[in-house]
Amino acid sequence: MAISLAGAGTLFATSAAGNNINPALPVGWAAGDILVAQLFTKSSGTLDVFTSAIGWTSLGAQSAEAAANPRHSAYFWKRAASTDVNPTFGYSSGTGGIGSSLGSYAVVSAWRGVTTAANPFDVISAVSTVATSGASNNITSPSITCTTGGLTVIKFVMKPIHCWDKS
Numbered sequence: 001m002a003i004s005l006a007g008a009g010t011l012f013a014t015s016a017a018g019n020n021i022n023p024a025l026p027v028g029w030a031a032g033d034i035l036v037a038q039l040f041t042k043s044s045g046t047l048d049v050f051t052s053a054i055g056w057t058s059l060g061a062q063s064a065e066a067a068a069n070p071r072h073s074a075y076f077w078k079r080a081a082s083t084d085v086n087p088t089f090g091y092s093s094g095t096g097g098i099g100s101s102l103g104s105y106a107v108v109s110a111w112r113g114v115t116t117a118a119n120p121f122d123v124i125s126a127v128s129t130v131a132t133s134g135a136s137n138n139i140t141s142p143s144i145t146c147t148t149g150g151l152t153v154i155k156f157v158m159k160p161i162h163c164w165d166k167s
Helices: none
Strands: 004-008 012-014 034-042 049-051 057-064 071-079 089-092 104-112
Touching: 034 089, 049 071
Parallel strands: none
Antiparallel strands: 004 104, 012 104, 034 071, 034 104, 049 089, 057 071
16 A cells, blocks of 8 residues: 555644643544654744653654744654544743744644554654745755655655744
8 A cells, every 4th residue: 555645634723822732633544544743833932842742752853043933843753543632742941932922833644554663764854944034044855765665755844934924
């Protein structure tokens, strides 16, 4: 069976201060699917860290530690079980925290047809983000070499500036 995107959950978005991020599982997910969560925050703090929901494993994190309102993202995965419920990821801040007007976001995707190996990820490669803004800040994906066949490449991007947010 080829690897395919089975679905993506509704975007979790909040501007409320707090330390919990609760994205919904996608409609149509099934036991055995690989669930991948992408979390993002624009905070008022630095040295911020996302913490895993119960049973989820980290795929890595990125930060754009700008002087004002740094951005942080993290990625987690788990193999779905029939008893799974919407996850609760934590968030802790070195200084500051999720501010009431800054916001955090998350989405969970489900992938079907993935190997049943204990760790379905062949290669994980992170990109360093740039703390400044402007048209010259191109995103360059790292080179990866897969070591087994029948794979799908998933790319996540964190951008310091949103089209709706010019700060």
